[in-house]
Amino acid sequence: MVLSPGMNPLTDVRAKWGWFVGLGVVLLVFGGIAAANLFWATVATVYYVGMLMIVGGAVHLAHAFQVKAWRETIAWALSALLYLAAGVLAFVNPVLTSAVLTLLMAAALLVAGIFRIFAAWRTRPEKGWGWLMAGGIVTTLAGLVFLLGWPVNSLWLLGLFLAFDLAMQGWALIAFGLALRK
Template identity: 60%
Template sequence: MTSLFDGMPESSLRSKWVWFVGLGVLLLICGLIALGNLLIATVASVFYVGMLMLAGGVIYLIHAFQVRGWDHVLFWALSGVLYLLAGICAFINPIFTSAALTLFLAVALLVAGIFRLWVGMRMRPLKGWGWITASGFITALAGFVIALGWPVNSLWILGLFLAADLIVQGWTMIGFGFGIRS
């Protein structure tokens, strides 16, 4: 099995440990700031998704006129317009968009959790099946709890996920940096 760092000498990576720690500290600070104001973090994450949707819409529209046949052009152009409209909606009404994204998140977590529960139960004779089942239960429970609190929790749930991710990534980079130092 090859690694991403196979061609890189270990000393080269080790000499950059301080950059990993610095990045980790920066991510940790950003996560704590996001945790301090979940509404602003939610709006920031909606704007980020909106920018991605706008970029995707432009790319779809450019692609639409590169394909042959009106049926294909129509499909790609319609996809591009829908992406553009969703991106514009994110900037015009971020609260509505956060409600839609939160509902989508709840449904996705419920489906993923139920699927993991099913997979875990089918793996029952194997060692470790309980971990998969527990993971599925927790994921489905998170989706259910988010769905129960919707739409009110739409004002802070995306910001909480963003803050948690930034904090976990910050600690991960700090741990990795100190780990490669020694």
Template identity: 55%
Template sequence: MTFGSEMPDELREAIHETRTKWGWFVFLGILLLIFGGIAFGNLVVATVASVYLVGTLMLIGGIVEIIHSFGVKTWGGFFLWLLSGLLYAIAGFLAFYNPLLVSVALTFLLAVSLIASGLLRLWIGIRDRSASGWGWIVAAGIVTILVGLIIASGWPVNSLWVLGLFLAIDLIFQGWTFIAFGITLRSAAHHHLKPTPSPPAP
């Protein structure tokens, strides 16, 4: 018995429906590529947009924590959640009030995070030298540290464009990923719909 015959009808229909929507994935990928190109063309605007995105997420997180604080039974927990929510909400408000100032802080945090992540990868790779592929982990750690040091060396002047550059690169990678996924779905759909030859008559 083949795997396809064991597959439930609902799952088979869901897979078929997804394969028929391959064009939407390609369309979304093209849109992301366009947005990534626009972001590359104006990194300052892309930086502000990324700060607005972070600010929106922090505002939402702050409001959720404030609402959650009123459901906490203890006074200590109530004030802890309320204070955390207020700090998140204030940080989100500052992102909209002065996005360039917030971009300075976020760029610094990005540099520190990259250096810390690179050091961690470097330590893991050196510690597990007996494992296969440990050299790639060490190389990735070194590259990550170098990127963090480059960002830190140009801080705070580069705060105007670093976040925008990361946003543009992420949009372009996401765009190519969606396009490749859509093309894969299209090939799978054509293969699935291709009629199977009937067995020769005896």
């Protein structure tokens, strides 16, 4: 689609303001649930990732034996075993896994925050863009806090991140959706 001068690319988005508000409310509720017990939010996150890695590793291993060449089968099987080992490690040693996940989440937060800031900057003419910008800045700052406290605070901090990020993005989307409605 080619925009002619004076066309607002957010006209279609404005009509969907209720979706922004609805998603914001859902994220805010989930953030409250996670904040109620940071330790269990961290453990749930570690176990969830571990289960996904075990399932992914098992599927990967099944795929390895579908490959016809012996060399490729070995490479795929070794890759699958690494996935399986990482998934099992999440259940055997959730403290170590939470430290590794915390480090990875710090990197992901930094990247996500920068992208959210960029997205907010692109919606600048619209009311409420500042809320999106604030959400991006907070996400970026959360990534920096993760890096500074790592690994000492990784067990409870992963749960705190989950709760805080869900709540902040919930509020940002609610505010942006309500601003679009006006």
